Amino acid sequence: MALGAQNKFTETTIEVDGLCGMCEERIENAAYLPGVKKADWDRETHQLALAFRNDKVTEEEIIASINEVGHDVKDHPATDEQYANIHGCCKFRDAEQRKAHGLTEEPLCKPGETHEEHPAHGDKRKH
Amino acid sequence: MIGLLTAGTINAQVVDTSAIELFETLEEVQVDMDPGISLSKKSVLSKELISEVELRKAACCDLSESFETNASISASYTDAVTGTRQIKLLGLEGPYALYTRGNLQTMGGLSSVLGLALIPGAWIQSIQLSKGPGSIVNGASAMSGQINYELRPSFTKEKAHFNLFAGPGRFEQNAIYTWKQSPRWSSNAMVHGRQQLFRWDGNNDGYLDAPLSNHVFVQNAWQHNGKNSEAQFGIKASYIKNIGGSTLYGYPTLVPIWSHELKTNRYELWAKRGYFLDGGINRSIGTQLAANYQELESYFGTRTFNAQERNLYGNLIFQDNIRDTRYTLKAGLDYNWRNLDQEIWGRTGDYNILTTGAYAEYSYVASPDGEGLSLILGQRLDYLQDFDGGSKGFYPVPRAHLKYTAGPWSFRSQLSYSYRVATLGSEYMGYMANNRSFEFYNETQESFELPVEDAITTGQSIIFTKDVFFKELQFYFDVYKTLFMNKAVFDFDNTLDSATYYYGYANGAMPYSTSIQVGGQYELIHRTMFKFAYRYQDVKQVNTATLGEYEPVLEEAILYVPHLIYGGVSYSGRKGLGFELNATYNSSQRLPTAGYAERSPAFTILNAQFSKEGRAYGQIYVGFQNLLNVRQLDPIVGGDLPFDGNFDASIVWGPIMGRQVYAGWRYDLRFQE
Numbered sequence: 071m072a073l074g075a076q077n078k079f080t081e082t083t084i085e086v087d088g089l090c091g092m093c094e095e096r097i098e099n100a101a102y103l104p105g106v107k108k109a110d111w112d113r114e115t116h117q118l119a120l121a122f123r124n125d126k127v128t129e130e131e132i133i134a135s136i137n138e139v140g141h142d143v144k145d146h147p148a149t150d151e152q153y154a155n156i157h158g159c160c161k162f163r164d165a166e167q168r169k170a171h172g173l174t175e176e177p178l179c180k181p182g183e184t185h186e187e188h189p190a191h192g193d194k195r196k197h
Numbered sequence: 198m199i200g201l202l203t204a205g206t207i208n209a210q211v212v213d214t215s216a217i218e219l220f221e222t223l224e225e226v227q228v229d230m231d232p233g234i235s236l237s238k239k240s241v242l243s244k245e246l247i248s249e250v251e252l253r254k255a256a257c258c259d260l261s262e263s264f265e266t267n268a269s270i271s272a273s274y275t276d277a278v279t280g281t282r283q284i285k286l287l288g289l290e291g292p293y294a295l296y297t298r299g300n301l302q303t304m305g306g307l308s309s310v311l312g313l314a315l316i317p318g319a320w321i322q323s324i325q326l327s328k329g330p331g332s333i334v335n336g337a338s339a340m341s342g343q344i345n346y347e348l349r350p351s352f353t354k355e356k357a358h359f360n361l362f363a364g365p366g367r368f369e370q371n372a373i374y375t376w377k378q379s380p381r382w383s384s385n386a387m388v389h390g391r392q393q394l395f396r397w398d399g400n401n402d403g404y405l406d407a408p409l410s411n412h413v414f415v416q417n418a419w420q421h422n423g424k425n426s427e428a429q430f431g432i433k434a435s436y437i438k439n440i441g442g443s444t445l446y447g448y449p450t451l452v453p454i455w456s457h458e459l460k461t462n463r464y465e466l467w468a469k470r471g472y473f474l475d476g477g478i479n480r481s482i483g484t485q486l487a488a489n490y491q492e493l494e495s496y497f498g499t500r501t502f503n504a505q506e507r508n509l510y511g512n513l514i515f516q517d518n519i520r521d522t523r524y525t526l527k528a529g530l531d532y533n534w535r536n537l538d539q540e541i542w543g544r545t546g547d548y549n550i551l552t553t554g555a556y557a558e559y560s561y562v563a564s565p566d567g568e569g570l571s572l573i574l575g576q577r578l579d580y581l582q583d584f585d586g587g588s589k590g591f592y593p594v595p596r597a598h599l600k601y602t603a604g605p606w607s608f609r610s611q612l613s614y615s616y617r618v619a620t621l622g623s624e625y626m627g628y629m630a631n632n633r634s635f636e637f638y639n640e641t642q643e644s645f646e647l648p649v650e651d652a653i654t655t656g657q658s659i660i661f662t663k664d665v666f667f668k669e670l671q672f673y674f675d676v677y678k679t680l681f682m683n684k685a686v687f688d689f690d691n692t693l694d695s696a697t698y699y700y701g702y703a704n705g706a707m708p709y710s711t712s713i714q715v716g717g718q719y720e721l722i723h724r725t726m727f728k729f730a731y732r733y734q735d736v737k738q739v740n741t742a743t744l745g746e747y748e749p750v751l752e753e754a755i756l757y758v759p760h761l762i763y764g765g766v767s768y769s770g771r772k773g774l775g776f777e778l779n780a781t782y783n784s785s786q787r788l789p790t791a792g793y794a795e796r797s798p799a800f801t802i803l804n805a806q807f808s809k810e811g812r813a814y815g816q817i818y819v820g821f822q823n824l825l826n827v828r829q830l831d832p833i834v835g836g837d838l839p840f841d842g843n844f845d846a847s848i849v850w851g852p853i854m855g856r857q858v859y860a861g862w863r864y865d866l867r868f869q870e
Binding site for chain 1: 666667771868
């Protein structure tokens with residue numbers, strides 16, 4: 071975590087699962103809460119680059135907002151109810167869909183996996 | 198980055214050197230969800246990309262109405278009866294720009310003004326606006342710039358798109374349906390309907406503010422992505438019927454009424470093919486073909502204007518890199534045949550012209566991300582033949598564009614020559630809505646000279662782009678000057694009941710247009726984009742009364758806006774809520790000397806729009822146009838005695854309609870994969 075020009079700015083990146091341009095739009099829109107200055111998700115690396123005013127918004131709030139629209143954040147998966155709202159072509163936990171979008175690595179979270187039995191993902195994936 | 202908010206983000210453009218010329222812009226817009234207006238930092242040409250997101254910010258019903266949030270282009274009515282809008286770029290009327298559909302020439306000649314109404318906004322994916330003459334690959338016209346629009350492609354995520362719109366008495370329907378035949382083939386069909394059903398006369402002058410109209414356009418386009426080739430082809434049919442003039446049209450009356458009817462059918466066929474060739478890095482060959490036929494029947498009171506136009510266009514483009522991708526050579530051959538038969542003002546304005554051209558263009562890009570120096574040097578040689586009038590000749594057309602980018606700064610400079618054939622009649626259709634007699638200076642029907650206009654354009658621009666507090670701040674400044682050697686002009690100044698047409702060289706008095714613009718944009722408040730622009734223009738025309746003198750003089754042209762100030766605020770909320778507010782201040786415009794006030798009043802147009810988007814119902818929008826209810830109250834002079842007074846509906850400087858409310862609905866149906 072790097073500090074911005076002033077101490078009140080936090081710059082960081084978090085890993086968010088997703089597939090396509092539609093996902094990108096959804097993720098960035100969800101992350102762009104009041105106080106957030108930058109939310110830029112990379113479709114290749116799945117990294118969401120964030121810059122925000124830490125006196126106005128917290129990283130947890132941003133993650134919760136991303137979960138709310140159905141996307142999994144590393145170590146913070148969305149609930150199945152939240153994931154169910156995602157458009158059919160964006161079902162990023164689905165193996166077929168991942169293949170169709172040229173993704174080779176495993177999803178952060180597999181279909182049917184509940185929050186409780188969800189393993190810590192850690193170092194399984196490389197970018 | 199996020200939707201609307203990052204308007205101004207330089208999106209990942211395909212550099213000129215890495216794609217087949219034909220498909221270059223197509224790939225550019227496939228970058229998903231690019232927002233608003235962005236000034237290209239990479240392109241050597243001065244390009245503004247206007248995305249669908251930006252087009253949705255205004256009522257936007259056809260191409261002529263797509264620039265309400267853009268200070269570079271002014272749109273105005275050609276007259277008070279036909280409802281035709283025309284755009285002005287760099288102070289020059291619409292026909293001085295080149296219109297292309299996916300970089301293939303479209304409107305010209307008969308459709309050079311009316312054609313904009315044939316492109317429904319809902320069909321448009323994006324618009325690319327280049328100021329000043331662009332690449333010689335697309336021809337030698339484009340004096341004021343190039344307006345390239347991309348229609349919704351058939352390789353897309355949307356299976357269907359629907360749009361309904363309702364304004365005061367005006368209704369529009371659009372439907373687009375896409376088929377994916379195979380991974381290589383796809384096709385889509387587009388249908389557009391527009392009706393003005395009610396007689397609207399807000400200013401109570403006895404004349405319709407907008408003509409009763411019925412428009413139906415149908416199009417089918419195909420796309421093929423082969424292993425080493427790409428192809429696109431399509432067919433389009435358009436039908437327009439408008440009735441304008443007196444509100445009493447069709448009713449029995451005691452006195453004759455002044456009315457206007459216009460009926461036109463246009464049929465278009467086009468095909469583009471591109472092949473990558475073996476050898477070389479990006480060696481490719483492309484062909485562009487277009488065939489258009491249009492017929493038009495109309496009358497303006499007692500004046501009739503009928504025309505048929507046949508047009509064939511072909512372009513063969515070869516492209517290769519020299520040594521490496523930094524150096525590109527394009528070379529090609531093209532032809533453009535336009536046969537126009539028309540009956541106008543009691544004389545014929547026919548022409549039957551063929552332009553055959555050969556061209557070569559060299560470009561250099563120091564680095565793929567656009568840093569450093571880039572340049573384009575082009576030369577074309579055209580041979581212009583007029584089979585009717587017999588005038589013919591060679592036209593060498595040189596063009597040079599230069600760009601230098603250093604960090605946040607981009608400097609551009611251009612010097613270009615261009616020529617075009619003006620089309621009497623269609624380009625001045627608004628001038629038919631009056632009782633003026635037309636005097637053709639030094640010309641008779643027997644010695645009609647083909648009006649070949651030519652000009653030299655210089656342009657300079659600076660763009661500054663920098664992230665300030667993680668958000669992009671953008672400023673630009675540009676200066677363009679177009680200097681005409683030969684120009685056609687209608688001079689309304691000399692008397693109240695005549696207009697003088699003059700074409701040619703005015704012995705040292707060279708008409709010109711200067712345009713200076715400065716502007717910027719920044720997301721000042723969270724999710725709220727602010728834009729501003731100021732534009733100054735100075736347009737001079739030949740004073741035809743002084744043509745007999747040794748040194749004719751120039752005078753200020755009529756009906757252009759010398760000072761324009763634009764401000765826009767655009768909010769886009771997290772839950773699909775959107776709000777737009779756009780204000781444009783237009784300073785006073787010069788009116789014809791005889792019979793009018795010297796200048797029009799200055800006025801401000803304020804437009805607002807609310808929209809809400811949701812997955813279940815698509816996007817709903819409600820807007821207000823002309824909130825301040827500014828109107829030109831007397832757009833028709835002498836309307837009481839249209840047949841014997843000085844009836845004139847051609848001098849329109851401002852809005853004819855007052856405050857208007859509109860509402861619409863858009864819906865995208867995505868493919869379930």
